[in-house]
Amino acid sequence: MYVKARVRIWTIADFIENPVEPLQSLVEQIGPRRPNRLIETPRMVDLTGFGAFLQRLRNEGMQPRLMGEFPVGDHPHRTDPRQDHIRLTT
Amino acid sequence: MGLWEQYRLRLRRKRLLIRALRKALALKPVANRTGQIRRRDVLLFATLRNERIRLPYFLQYYRDLGIGHFLFVDNGSDDGSRDYLAAQPDVSVWTTTASYKRARFGMDWINWLLRRYGRGHWTLTVDLDEFLVYPFYDTRPIRALTDWLDSCEARSFPAMLLDMYPKGPVDAVPYQEGQNPFEIARWFDSGNYTITKNDDLQNLWIQGGPRARLMFADAPRNAPALNKIPLVKWRRGYVYASSTHMLLPRGLNRVYDAQGGEKISGCLLHAKFLSTMTSKVQEELVRREHYIGSREYIAYSEALETGPDMWCKHSVDYRNWRQLEDLGLMSKGNWA
């Protein structure tokens, strides 16, 4: 038996860097509630300091995996402010 | 199936048969009209105790479906059930005051009657509060179903128990003799049933419905089984292993398709949750003659005291068999 589900996976780092594209694909696949409307991008959680937090976890001997490439320094990834809407291609 | 497995099941079946013969010694005939049974009659078998108020509608319902003869075991009724039944022209009655529990909840007696009178017939084994609904039952008599099952070389027909309940407390509307109980208990749960396969006897084990939802939410494993195989073309050597949930030989329990298709099935509408229940629960709690220390009845009595409403806003109002078919509770299979 093979995997048949439609699966998409992003690391948190990748997602935070560019959330519009993944969300757009979700909306397109499930279908928008009201077609032909602009959909505002939801607000991301403020992850300022998350990289440092992960590093502290590691320092404590834990090993958070599958985070993607999160810089340890405080350089929060933010949504590009110009891209605050999801435009459906279909 | 290995040889040892075959032997074990055969032994179990034989033991049940012998047990039935032994327990049947306690049965005394009250009215034996089995001489009237015609070769192709569909026969109904039931055990009862103090169900006088239910009898008129029960008999009418199954006569309308085309049952040829009724065979009852009366377990010490003192409300006139026995005399009422004995006076019916198409009924045979046996009576006993022996323990219901020690006769495996009446199944030993029924197994004996089935063995003695059921052979070669389609036999329907139900309780007094169970009403069989099968595809097209409103337009085709039960003989149409059994003829069709014969042509398919099917030996058994499943009908899941569907608990029906009223809106409001169960005893709010008193049940009148002769009344269709589903005028009062017209609601049911449509989609909260769980199925596991019993590898030993190949039957499906179905649980859920309002009893699981309300009385067994903390211990779902203990919720009552709802799978039933009440209609069987009886042959010598067949035996009900546990209530009408499963049979031996176990091939009779293969009433489902395992490749994705649907076989034919029906429902047993369960008219338990009526005003008659309050007194029944009290009586049964004293007698302690039910399954596993009457666990179910203890739960009922607790629930009754708090005056439960089994109804909820997602309860479905019963209309007809096509509705049950649409909901996926039963199936026409390839009967059209």
Next chain:
Amino acid sequence: MTAGFVMMCHTELGRAAQVARFWAKAGAPVVVHVDGKVGQPAFDAFAHGLSDLDNVSFSRRFNCEWGTWSLVAAAQAGAQQMLDRHPQVGHVFLASGACLPLRPLAELTAYLAARPQTDFIESVTAADVDWTAGGLHDERFTLHFPFSWRRQRWLFDRYVRLQRRLNYRRPVPAGLEPHLGSQWWCLTRRTLTAILQDPDRARQERYFRGVWIPDESYFQTLVRRHSRSIESRSLTLSKFDVYGKPHVFYDDHLDLLRQSDCFVARKVWPRANLLYRRFLDQKIPAAAGADPDPVRVDRLFAAATERRTKGRAGLYMQSRFPRRDHENGKTPAPYAVFHGFAEVIEEFEPWATKHLAARVHGHLFAPERVEFAGGAVLQPGCLSDSAALRDYNPQAFLTNLLWNARGETQAFQFGPRDTQACNWFMATDPNAQIAVITGAWAVPLFRSNRDFADLRREGLDCKRSNWRIWAFCARCMSRRGCGSGRSPISSKTR
């Protein structure tokens, strides 16, 4: 010219007598073949009941067994007797005791009179047939069948298998091209005479005695030799299910049958009193001249076959309980699983509810309780939010939810804290649309602003979360082109 009926009867002689009387009284001669296995008293009573009709006669009785030559022999004898005794007969109609005429005889006679040279017989090249039971099409003509399929199934199957393995093929006589079709036909006197008087008849019979179910191939094949004009369809409305068993008509099919405009239907349940009463009542008006059009009947039986063989996708019930991975549809409709979105996006659920055409639930598999959309306690189908009930059979919980919500897409959050029992089920379900943000589980921990000593105590949780996400993703990605041992998250998106 008129039509003559050859009736093959073996049970329910009372109904057969009613039908024979219907045709005979309307002026059509009837030759009745009664199975040799019917006892003499029953036969005598039957014959006596029809003795007032001088155009009803009885043909030589054969012991008939399904699938064997005996049925053809009986039909031949009946047809010969019809041709010999009733010279006014232009078409001979082969019917059975379970047939019911749906239209008055006069309409059939008129229909046939307008097509005096046409033979109505379904006759399909064996290679083109896909409806035969048991998977034997052209092999019916090329193998030997000495064992009874009904009584000696085991030997029958073994012998067929053996011949296949040995690559054995029985030669088909020259000049015959095997054809198959319904055994209920209506042939012209000319064609039928030619078939029965074929100079090669003895050799043909010898061959067809060895063919399996020759009543579906003897006339169907020979008609191709002798007919001038074949209309390859049966005038008898007769449908078979996937198991080769005829569908049966009941009282509730009355309107369906009436609207089909077919001349004769088979097979009718003997106790369908309403059908017999209505259709054998000569007074009913009919759509004069209409062509038979059984399309609605076809649709009904096709739907029944579909239900039996494929079932309803995503349904698990008492008579449909597919083995794992043989479900014909694990779930009824597409649904979405969001893994990690609620952790990374503020107010994700309200956002998704607002913008997605779906019912968006919280964590359906949360350990405390089922987080139905809007905090509901119950869902359609009376599905409960009790975690104990759900965890008793998580897969049934999920399939119930989806089945009950047919018509509305369902979506829910999922995470490492949740019951993981359905992972494999979802990963192998084409209806599942799974979106995962890995690592998101650490965000609540990060936002809780708790003391690090506390966090260390939750170190175990961290390990478990890591593992669960890893396992979930690995499941989801397995055998999808990711090499073994490689991280399932090796590229940005999949």
